[in-house]
Amino acid sequence: MEMHLDHEQKMLLDTVKRFMEEELYPHEEEVDRTGRVPLELGRQIEKRAIDAGLYSANLPEDVGGGGLGYRSLALMEREYGKTSHALHSWIGRPTEILLACEGDQIEEYLLPCVRAEKRELFALTEPEAGSDIMSMKTTARRDGDDWILNGSKHFISGPVMPDFAIVFAATGVDETPRGERKRITAFLVDVGTDGFDISEGTHCVSYRGYHTFEMSFSDVRLGARHILGEEGRGLELSGKWLGMGRVWVGATCCGKAERLFGMAAEWAANRKQFGKPIGQFQATGFKLADMAIEMKAADLMVMNAVENAEKGTMSDADAAMVKVYCSEMLNRVADNTVQIYGGMGLMEELPVQRLWRDSRLERIWDGTSEIQRHIITRSILRPLGA
Ligand SMILES: Cc1cc2nc3c(=O)[nH]c(=O)nc-3n(C[C@H](O)[C@H](O)[C@H](O)COP(=O)(O)OP(=O)(O)OC[C@H]3O[C@@H](n4cnc5c(N)ncnc54)[C@H](O)[C@@H]3O)c2cc1C
Structure with a gap:
């Protein structure tokens, strides 16, 4: 665009x-x-x-x-x-959540990450707690001035074995007007700490070479200095940054779609069947037209969210809409590109199949399309009291 x-x-x-x-x-x-x-x-x-x-x-x-x-x-x-x-x-x-570092944490975690001397991972998801993050089983209980961390995480991703992880754990329960709610706290946990095991997890077919890690915590002793932000405020902390993360997912989807579209258009213009370029058959040409329309709409949504973020008025629903629309747009563009390529679209020697495989993850991580739709629905119904 x-x-x-x-x-x-x-x-x-x-x-x-x-x-x-x-x-x-x-x-x-x-x-x-x-x-x-x-x-x-x-x-x-x-x-x-x-x-x-x-x-x-x-x-x-x-x-x-x-x-x-x-x-x-x-x-x-x-x-x-x-x-x-x-x-x-x-x-x-580095994840912007690290800007919540205070005191010694700044020298120990934030600044080394800025300078590429350390790498962090963001560890929220658990085997039994994916979309339903409040069902997390990882806990940290107080022991004098310390905290004892137990539990596990999976699908925690990064390019390389990290130096530390930002680990979310339940540190108690709050009474709220909507019933009991877990208090979630973010901890900075160094790889190598006694009781903290981290190993490479199963391999994903999207973005091959990008690692997911599994973590387990068995009576890991942490001090108050390992708490990132305030005790019990971990979700608010991550929520503050997750919205922009979803807009960045939207932006990456727009880029990938543009690359796929370039391939699809080129192929449609050059591949001939029945004596003419396949793009001249309406069934193919209209696919290109639909792709172009959706790509433009997606780019405009990202830019609109960015403008709102700059003004400080971007809502959770704005970010969720960008995530859903751009990731689903990308998947339609990727699928149409494979279709326009025909059999060649699935052959390993061409990049189309790789970009198609990579695209699939975008509807799942950073909150699935269904969870984004819940966020949007909530923003519509809550003001009406439902
Ligand atoms: C490659 C990769 C990297 C990742 N990196 C990280 C990371 O670095 N850190 C991290 O914390 N997490 C990470 N994740 C986890 C990712 O955020 C989760 O996979 C995602 O939130 C979905 O959770 P789940 O896979 O457990 O699916 P589930 O929650 O089991 O969902 C399965 C299906 O059920 C649907 N569903 C669930 N609940 C509802 C509902 N209430 N209404 C309608 N539909 C529903 C979902 O939308 C989905 O379609 C990563 C995942 C992958 C695959």
């Missing part, structure tokens, strides 16, 4: 595009085929991202980050979305 960019945004986009051409695209196929990003390659991407000023671009300048505004970040994420998460996640964008 034609976007009006200022000088700085054009320069940023040029830098990101050049970086991707030189550092990421050349490795896509091998990473997907082997299911791994060699550590040396990951570290090289990380180092060159620091040199290019792209590392930690999402964090404020006063902590050493790039200090980019939401619009610039959306442009950047949109571009990254064209390639595999397994590769672009090496260009670290």
Whole structure:
């Protein structure tokens, strides 16, 4: 989509595009085929991202980050979305939740992440608690001034074995007008702490080479200094940042859709059957038209959410709408692209099948489409008292 960019945004986009051409695209196929990003390659991407000023671009300048505004970040994420998460996640964008670090936590966790000296994971999901996060079984109980953590997490993802995890655990129960509600607290838990086991989990067919980890906690002793933010306020803390995360998912979906669309249009213009380009058959041409309409709508939704976020008026429902629409748009675009390619769309030697496989995850992580629709429904019915 034609976007009006200022000088700085054009320069940023040029830098990101050049970086991707030189550092990421050349490795896509091998990473997907082997299911791994060699550590040396990951570290090289990380180092060159620091040199290019792209590392930690999402964090404020006063902590050493790039200090980019939401619009610039959306442009950047949109571009990254064209390639595999397994590769672009090496260009670290530490989770903004770390900005809640206080006192010694700043030197111990936040700043090393900004400088690529440490990597974190965000550990919320459990085997029995996916969409229904309040059913989490991981607990931390008080023991004097300490906390004792027990439980497990799965599907916790990142490019590489982390140095620490932000682990969400129930630390009690609150009485609320709607009944009992678990108090959820976020803890900073170092890999290597006694009782904390972390290992690689099962392999996902989307973004091969991007790892998921399983974690178990057996009487892990933590001090008050390991609490991120306030005790009992973990969900509010994560909720503060999750909304923008969903907008970034939307932006990456727009980028991936644009890449797929380019392939589909090219194929439709060049592949001939019955003596003419298949794009000239209405059944194919209209697929392209529908894809173009939806892609434009998705881009406009992302930009609208970004404008609202800049004004401080973006709601949870706005972010949920972006996540649902963009991820489902991408899946329709990916499916149509496979259809336009015919049998070739499923052949391993072409990238279409990989982008189609990668697209599928976008409707699931960061909250499934169904959960986003719950958020939107709630925003409609709650004001009416239902
Ligand atoms: C590759 C990958 C990486 C991930 N990375 C992370 C990470 O870094 N950190 C992290 O914490 N989590 C991570 N996740 C977890 C991800 O957020 C969850 O997979 C997602 O929230 C869905 O949970 P679930 O898989 O347990 O599915 P379930 O919750 O079991 O849902 C299964 C189906 O039931 C539907 N469903 C459930 N409840 C309802 C309802 N009330 N109404 C309607 N439909 C419903 C869902 O929409 C879905 O279609 C990752 C997952 C994957 C696959």
